[in-house]
Every structure is written in C-alpha cells, then in structure tokens.
Amino acid sequence: MTQQSPLNEQSPLDDSWLAISQDWQEQPYEKANLDTLLRKTRRRTWWAKVSLVANILATAGMLLALLVGLYRGDREMPHLVALAVLFVASVVYVYIEVKIRRTAWQLNDAGPDHALKAAISGGESSLQYARLMKWSSYFLVIPLNWYGYAMMEYRENITWKTFVFINGMLLVMYVGTHIYQKKRERELSSLRQFSENN
C-alpha cells in the first residue's frame, strides 16, 4: 500500500473511532427466540412453495376437468367454455408467478448491485401481474356473466344474486389489484430512481 492510498489517509473521526465503535457494538437489542425464528422462517418458505404448488395443481385440475368433460360429454357447454377460459388465464398467472418468485429467490447472496437489479426485475414482474389481473377483470365481465346467464337454462338455483356475486368478486379483484399496483409502482419508481443515482 502506498502512502497516497486512501487506506492510509487520516480522518477527523480517527481519534474517537474506538469509543464510537464501542458505543455501536454495545447497543442493546432484544434477543430473538431462535426456535420461533426457525419455525417462522420454515413456515414462510413452506407457504410460498405451497401457494405456488396449489396454483399449479389448480391449473392442472382445470385442464383435467375440461378434458374429462369433453371426453364424457355430460357437462353443459357453458361450463366447458368457462373452464377453458379460466385454464388459459391460470396458465399465464402461474407463469408470471413463477417468474416473480424466481427473481425474489435470486436476491439473497449476490452483490448489492445485483440485488437491486433483481428487485427492479421482480417489481416489473409484479406490475405485469397486476396489469394482467386488471385486464382479466375487464375481460372476464362478459364471459362470466354469459356463463351465469347460460347456466340459468340448466340450473334453477341461479338467480340475480349469482350475478351480484360474480360482479362483486370481479370488483373486489379489481380494487385489490389497483391498490397492489399503485404500491408496486411507487416502489419500482423509487428503485429505478435510486439505481440511476447510484
């Protein structure tokens, strides 16, 4: 190391550095219960995996129900159409969800720059997911109401309440997604701004 090296430069804080370090290192903290921490950590990992597997299974279940319905021919046509529409939508959701989770899991042990890029990429995927959910709630209005209407021919228990339920669910989905989207947009804009400035 040369004399000009920044490692040898003096700083005004050098004299009090030892005392400051001591203050810093002696900061009190509440010790975590490691058994609880381990349990919580494992549970979070488990739930993340379970929700992903559940989505994949649900998608596969829709395909299976559709194929069985087509093969046996004992299901009403509106039912089969609804299953086909939901299956296609589900495949796209699962694809984006896998992408988001993979990005999130890449975040951990790389350098800070890479972590930031991964966070930006994860944020973009989340936004993509939110937009897809919003578009789905627009596009599903007609097919789902049509499904309810068409099923009235086959089922007597379908009334106006069914339509309130269908449209209410779509509205809740839209509002929830909108809140999620706004939050992600703020985070992503902050991440991008930060990345550009650093």
Added chain:
Amino acid sequence: MFTSLKLRSKSPAAVAAGDSKTREGQGVSQALFKQWMAEHEKMLRHLICGFEAKPALQEELFQDIALNIWQAMPKFRQDAGVKTFVARIAHNILVTHVAKSVRTVKTEQGEQAYHQQAATDVTPYQALDQKQRQQRLSCAIRQLKLEQRQVITLALEGMSYQEMADILCLSVNLVGVRLQRAKTALNQLLKVQEG
C-alpha cells in the same frame, strides 16, 4: 467460527445442498441455521439499526434477512466466511429496503426530526450517557448517504477492508475512499449536535 463438534464432519454446503430430504440432513441444516443466527444476530440487529429507525420495520427486516439466509444456505461456499456471507445477505435486503422506500418523504421526515433533535440537544457527544450516545450515533448514521452508511456500519462492526470489499463487491481502495468520506460526514453530523 461455526464449526461445532457435531457439525464439523459436514461442510455447510454439503449439509444444505445435500440430501435435504432426509430427516438427519434437515436437522443439521436447522442446527446450522440456528448457530449462524445466534452468532451473528447482534451484528444483524446493529446493521438494521443503521438503516431503519422504526422498531416494527426493524423486526420485519430481521425476519426477511433470516428468511433469505435460510434460502441461501445451499449456495454457501466454504471459501467465504460465514460472517461475510450473512452480512452480504443483510446488506442486499437493507439496500433494497432503502431503495424501495419513498425516499423524498422519508428523507425529509428523517432530516426534519434530526434537525429538531439537534436544535434542542446541544450537549457534546462525549458528555452524553451511553444510551444517548448510541441513539445519536445511529440517528446520525441514518442521515449518511447509502454508500457511506454501508461502509460505516460494517466498519463499526470491526470488519476489515477486505471483508467490506467482499460484502459490497467493491475494490479495497474504493472501500477506503468511501470510508474516509463516511467518517468525515459522520464527524460533521455529530459536530452539528455538539455546536
């Protein structure tokens, strides 16, 4: 380090990446995780304190870091130190947390609180009791630029330049430059309150 008698027979990478399906493998991974967390919890809590002031968010960040350490364990290579590995994961979470926050609002609020405190508290740093000094120090650190906060928190934990360079993926010289600037800025911030 982390090599207790029971764990010495297996490398962490082998433990984590090995046959995790077996009960024994899982047990060893869990024991290793608990050991890492027990050894480095103090450092993690201090690092978090340098980046976030709110206790509820500090706890949330600690849980996130723990989760990421758990998930990253299979990637651990024995050529790197556990402390470096754990600190790098923590820094990634903390940098992302800072970058995600709505910075304008947060910074303004933080600065306002800091200057309010500075205006009312004119006692020199050395004359305060330890608890007050610790509060003033962490408050001042949170006012530093992120790149300065990163090096100063690691340096205060007693890390070498090489360790800091490994954690932050920087050259040793750049770590030196940043640390000098961080110390100067911290000195000024602590002096503001002394004046």
